[in-house]
Amino acid sequence: MPQRGRTTSNSATLGDQAVQRGVGGETHQVAGGDVASLTTAQGTPVADDQNSLRAGGRGPTLLEDQHFREKIFHFDHERIPERVVHARGFGAHGFFETYESLADITRADIFQRAGERTDAFVRFSTVAGSKGSADVARDVRGFAVKLYTREGNWDLVGNNIPVFFIQDAIKFPDLIHAAKPEPDRGFPQAQTAHDNFWDFISLTPESMNMVMWIMSDRTIPRSFRTMEGFGVHTFRLLDADGKATFVKFHWKPKQGLQSVVWNEAVKLNGADPDFHRRDLWDAIQGGDYPEWELGLQLFDDGFAERFEFDVLDATKIIPEEEVPVRIVGRLVLDRCVDNFFAETEQVAFHTGSIPPGIDFTNDPLLQGRNFSYLDTQLKRLGSVNFTHLPINAPRCPVHHFQQDGHMAFRNPTGRANYEPNSWGPAMGGPREDPRRGFTSFAEPVDGTKSRVRSETFADHYSQARQFYLSQTPVEQVHIGKALVFELSKVETPAIRQRMVAHLRNIDESLAQTVCDGLRLGELPEPAEAAREPIDLAASPKLSIILNGPDSFRGRKLGILVTDGVDAQLLAALQGAAKAEGAKVEIVAPAVGGVAADDGSWIEARQKVDGGPSVLYDAVAVLASADGGTQLAADPAARDFVSDAYAHCKFIAYTTGASPLLEKAGISADLDEGCIAYSDPSGAAAFIARCRQLRFWSREAPP
Numbered sequence: 001m002p003q004r005g006r007t008t009s010n011s012a013t014l015g016d017q018a019v020q021r022g023v024g025g026e027t028h029q030v031a032g033g034d035v036a037s038l039t040t041a042q043g044t045p046v047a048d049d050q051n052s053l054r055a056g057g058r059g060p061t062l063l064e065d066q067h068f069r070e071k072i073f074h075f076d077h078e079r080i081p082e083r084v085v086h087a088r089g090f091g092a093h094g095f096f097e098t099y100e101s102l103a104d105i106t107r108a109d110i111f112q113r114a115g116e117r118t119d120a121f122v123r124f125s126t127v128a129g130s131k132g133s134a135d136v137a138r139d140v141r142g143f144a145v146k147l148y149t150r151e152g153n154w155d156l157v158g159n160n161i162p163v164f165f166i167q168d169a170i171k172f173p174d175l176i177h178a179a180k181p182e183p184d185r186g187f188p189q190a191q192t193a194h195d196n197f198w199d200f201i202s203l204t205p206e207s208m209n210m211v212m213w214i215m216s217d218r219t220i221p222r223s224f225r226t227m228e229g230f231g232v233h234t235f236r237l238l239d240a241d242g243k244a245t246f247v248k249f250h251w252k253p254k255q256g257l258q259s260v261v262w263n264e265a266v267k268l269n270g271a272d273p274d275f276h277r278r279d280l281w282d283a284i285q286g287g288d289y290p291e292w293e294l295g296l297q298l299f300d301d302g303f304a305e306r307f308e309f310d311v312l313d314a315t316k317i318i319p320e321e322e323v324p325v326r327i328v329g330r331l332v333l334d335r336c337v338d339n340f341f342a343e344t345e346q347v348a349f350h351t352g353s354i355p356p357g358i359d360f361t362n363d364p365l366l367q368g369r370n371f372s373y374l375d376t377q378l379k380r381l382g383s384v385n386f387t388h389l390p391i392n393a394p395r396c397p398v399h400h401f402q403q404d405g406h407m408a409f410r411n412p413t414g415r416a417n418y419e420p421n422s423w424g425p426a427m428g429g430p431r432e433d434p435r436r437g438f439t440s441f442a443e444p445v446d447g448t449k450s451r452v453r454s455e456t457f458a459d460h461y462s463q464a465r466q467f468y469l470s471q472t473p474v475e476q477v478h479i480g481k482a483l484v485f486e487l488s489k490v491e492t493p494a495i496r497q498r499m500v501a502h503l504r505n506i507d508e509s510l511a512q513t514v515c516d517g518l519r520l521g522e523l524p525e526p527a528e529a530a531r532e533p534i535d536l537a538a539s540p541k542l543s544i545i546l547n548g549p550d551s552f553r554g555r556k557l558g559i560l561v562t563d564g565v566d567a568q569l570l571a572a573l574q575g576a577a578k579a580e581g582a583k584v585e586i587v588a589p590a591v592g593g594v595a596a597d598d599g600s601w602i603e604a605r606q607k608v609d610g611g612p613s614v615l616y617d618a619v620a621v622l623a624s625a626d627g628g629t630q631l632a633a634d635p636a637a638r639d640f641v642s643d644a645y646a647h648c649k650f651i652a653y654t655t656g657a658s659p660l661l662e663k664a665g666i667s668a669d670l671d672e673g674c675i676a677y678s679d680p681s682g683a684a685a686f687i688a689r690c691r692q693l694r695f696w697s698r699e700a701p702p
Contacts, residue, residue, distance in 0.1 A: 040070055048451040052170045052364055056447020057454030058312060061169075061367035068170045072368065075173035076375035082131050083380060085176055086142045088190075089125030090224070090277045091344035092284055094333035096120045096147055096294070102328060105245050105298065106237035108357030110149040111328065119148040119395055122333060123347055124224040124276070128179045129190025134269035135276035136260065137190040138219045138482070143229035143251060144349045145331065148395035151436070155353040156249055157369075161218055162230035164314045165207040167457050169368020174200060193489035202498035205460040205527065208506065209315050212467040215482040216475060217259035217544055222617070223279045225290040225554065226258035233351075233366040234311045236359040236441050237298075244359070244441045246304060246311060248318060250295040250325050256549025258693060260614075262482065264647045267614045275615070281336055288554055288581070289334045295325035308534065309463070310456035314365040316463055319539040343391045348377040356438045364453075383407045399430035461505040461533040468507050470542040474696045480510055484517030496520065501527040545696070552690045553581030558616030560587045560608060560640055562627020562656075567596035569654065570622055572680030576687040587611040589634065597624070609636035613644035618690040620652035620677065621660060628656040632663035642666060645674075648694040652677040652686045673698055 038046040046067060053065035061068070078084050095117040102111035110118050125142035126133065141160040146153055165175050178200035181187050188194050192214070201207045213219070221227045229251030236244045260268065268275050283290055297318055299311075309316040337343040350373035351366060360366055377386045383406035386392055401419055403411045416429045423429075468476065483503070487496045496518055503511035504526035515523050540546050549555075557577050561570065577584045588594050588604035596602050605611070608631075613619045621641060623631055631637040642664040644651050651674045653661060661667040666674075673695025675686050 040067055041074065042070075050168065050171065051451040051453050052168050052368060053449065053451050054362075054364065054367075054447070055445055055449060057452050058310070058362055058456070059445055059447040060362045061364055061371070062449065068368070069371075071170060071173055072372045073375055075176070076372055077379045081380055084376075085127050086123075086125035086144075087131045088129050088133050088135070089123045089142065089344060090280060091121060091123040091337055091347060092280060092333040093335040093337065093343075094120045094122065094289070094331060096145075096329055096331050098329045100328060102237075103239070105239055106357040107240045108149075108154075108237070108355050109151045110147060110154065110355065111357070118150075120331060120333075121146045121148075121343070121347060121391065122331070123344060123349070124227075124280070126190065128176075128192065133190035134273035136220060136265045136268045138192070138214070138262070138265065139190065140214065140219060141221060141224070141227055143227065145229070145251075146347065146349060146392075149355050150396050151355045152396060153353050153392075153394050154355050154358065155349045155351065156231050157349045157351050157373075158229050158231045158249065158251075160221065160227040160229055161210070161213045162228075162232060162248075162250075162317050163209050163213060163463075164232055164365060165201070165210045166204065166365065167206050167313055167315055168364045168453065169372065171204070172365075172368065172372075175204075188489075193486040195490050195492050195495060198487060198490050198499060199492070199495050202495050202502065205502065205530065206315050206457070208460050208502055209464040209467065211502075212464045212479065212506065215479045215486070216467075216471065217261070217478055220260050220262065220265045221276075222258040222260050223255075224276055225255045225280065225283060226253055226549075228252060228257065229292065232314055233363045234361045235354075235366075236361060237296075238357050238359055238439070238441055242439065242442065246299045246301075246361070248297040248323075250297065251292040251331065252295055252325070252327070254291040254293060254330075255554050257544045257547045258549065258617075259544055261478065261647055262485070264614050264643070267612065267643065271610075271612050271614055280333075282583075283554065284333060284336050286583070288583075289332050291333075292331045293327045294329045294331060295327050297323045297325055299323050308536075309459060310454060312361055312363040312454075313457045314363055315457075315460070319466075319537075320541045321537065321539055342389075346381060346386075346389050347391045348373075348381060348386050348389075350374065350377070354438075356436065359441045362443075385409065401429060455531075458530040459533065460531075461502075461529060462536055464506045465533060466536040466539060467542055468510060470538040470540060472543055472545045472696075474699060475543060475545060476510070477699070480513040480517070483510075483514045487514065487518055493520075497524045498527070500524055505529055505533055548693055550691065551580060552577070552617070552687055552693075554583075555617035555690070555693070556583045556585060556615070557618050557620065557687075557690070558585050558587050558606075558611065558613060559620045559622060560631070560637065561594050561602060561604070562589065562623045562631060563594045564624030564627055564656075565594060565596050565602065565622045566624075566654065567598040567600055567602075568680050569677065569683075570596065570602065572683035573620060573622070573652070573677070573686070576683035579684075580687050582617075582687065582690075585611065585616065587640070589630065589637075594627075608634065608640060612636070613640045613649065614647070616644075616649070617693060618650040618652075619644045620686070621657040622652075622654050622677070623656040623660065625656045628654075628659045631657070632659040638664040645669075645698070648673065648696055648698045650675065650686070650690045650692075650695055654678060671695065671698060 052061045052068050054061050097117045100114050123144045126139040143158045145156045178196045231249030237247050304311045352370040385405050385408050388409040401417050414427045416423050421428045501524040574584050585605045587606045591607040593602050593604045645666045
């Protein structure tokens with residue numbers, strides 16, 4: 001591992017725009033004129049707004065850092081009652097089942113007995129949008145899991161992306177302020193395609209790995225059910241003797257990975273802004289319970305020393321090729337909430353809620369999160385007694401001397417409300433339990449009290465390059481298009497230039513693509529790198545397409561039908577989909593349904609202009625000759641097939657649908673992803689083709 005030195009600054013190199021820090025209430029010179037000195041709310045000038053105060057470059061964050069405390073305190077209390085971040089969420093109940101005893105590496109009770117089930121509650125969310133924003137915004141997804149263990153609640157508060165934008169929690173308010181609607185105009189909502197966000201990012205090189213992730217299809221998932229989840233940080237597992245093992249937590253979806261494409265996401269938000277919520281609700285209500293497997297990346301101090309990057313740096317991953325993921329259990333969601341407000345809205349997660357046998361590291365982002373969450377719960381839920389709410393209450397015995405406060409459902413009984421006391425077991429209440437109680441890893445701590453960041457955090461481009469090169473050509477194209485779109489909404493040319501300068505340190509062809517897409521002319525000089533990037537081996541596990549499902553199970557087929565539809569063809573297709581474990585939705589010119597060729601009545605779930613093809617993973621058009629001619633005159637029907645084609649979906653069609661395909665402009669471009677369907681025996685073959693989810697060859701080559 002690189003030598004652990006320290007650096008006093010981690011901000012971007014701004015050339016002639018470099019800020020010269022001032023003192024007191026004075027102004028100081030920057031390019032363009034005088035600027036006021038940054039101060040605390042008490043007026044104290046701030047010398048360093050980039051780093052928390054810690055004991056040594058890799059040491060723990062210190063409680064006495066009042067600038068950080070004030071900044072996080074104010075940030076946590078900015079909104080009422082909606083969450084500042086992760087406001088739009090959807091939750092469900094379930095259980096976690098342990099596959100095997102892990103007593104050899106942790107004394108955490110949840111991992112002691114194979115086959116044991118622990119109650120769980122999971123809340124998925126977007127980060128930047130308000131409660132009323134749409135589901136399929138390009139955004140990181142929260143993946144927060146509350147496990148009600150026998151020794152207290154364990155909150156694994158993660159995301160669907162394993163890295164984060166920043167290395168130090170003191171920058172979290174700045175990141176979220178930059179991503180949220182611009183304060184003078186109150187928009188844009190639930191999107192990062194604006195000046196403030198990219199200005200901050202372009203001045204924060206440590207964000208570049210995250211930029212690759214958020215510009216990939218990871219931030220426009222098809223479903224909560226097809227997302228990975230990550231604990232992001234490095235934690236520790238402690239065994240009964242106090243021996244520590246480093247761990248990173250992964251949730252692997254058994255449904256496989258799947259995302260949508262950008263044009264599809266835009267139309268989905270218009271067609272159904274509750275798309276992700278509805279998908280999870282329908283799956284659970286229909287008995288198709290989503291499952292994830294919990295995986296652990298386990299490593300020791302020796303690996304941490306050898307690894308090219310600092311394991312305390314939340315902007316970095318440990319590739320699975322270097323430390324394989326050990327699967328140790330499964331998470332199943334099998335029950336929807338009874339009341340959205342009481343459960344999904346009032347659930348309170350806290351990274352500091354961990355049971356004995358799990359412990360923290362000195363990751364400065366994790367240390368700050370541990371400090372922040374209690375303030376958030378007090379502001380949102382109005383009381384220190386938020387743990388009394390049923391959704392937050394532990395499912396194990398609770399004994400302490402905390403009392404009173406707003407909305408206290410329970411208080412200590414008897415004489416004693418303090419400890420130690422001399423009243424004995426009957427009246428004296430609970431006592432410390434050195435054997436079962438939580439103990440922290442006995443890590444030696446020594447360092448100079450200062451605002452510094454370890455030099456081992458200084459490589460900002462190597463893993464960003466690795467992520468990009470680990471994508472398939474199709475995914476690389478999507479990243480380039482996403483960057484062009486986002487930066488095209490940035491009105492300040494200098495910000496676009498700065499971002500392309502960063503991209504040159506990641507991949508020259510990507511930088512050129514974005515430069516050409518924005519018509520910047522010549523490529524800017526590469527951004528100055530704090531540490532020269534290194535070439536890393538590609539990691540196939542980072543690709544969505546390479547880690548997709550092996551079946552069409554859990555997906556949805558949309559079948560557009562007309563009067564006179566061949567009843568045998570329809571029944572065969574419905575049967576093949578059901579056998580695969582997929583859902584079918586009938587779409588028709590009128591929601592009442594259609595009359596089939598055998599005289600039977602086919603009920604429809606969607607009217608064609610209310611059931612566009614973006615709602616489905618694959619589509620079929622089963623039209624009679626007259627029905628196909630009528631559909632060809634309907635703009636919504638033409639959009640149904642043209643969008644499905646543009647989004648690379650598999651399309652089955654009957655001869656009667658030919659006028660519609662011709663009118664939609666795709667009849668001359670039919671490819672192997674478009675399957676003629678004229679015999680019931682072909683239904684199973686079509687569904688088998690749909691297992692690939694997309695016919696990516698339809699996209700223009702890079």
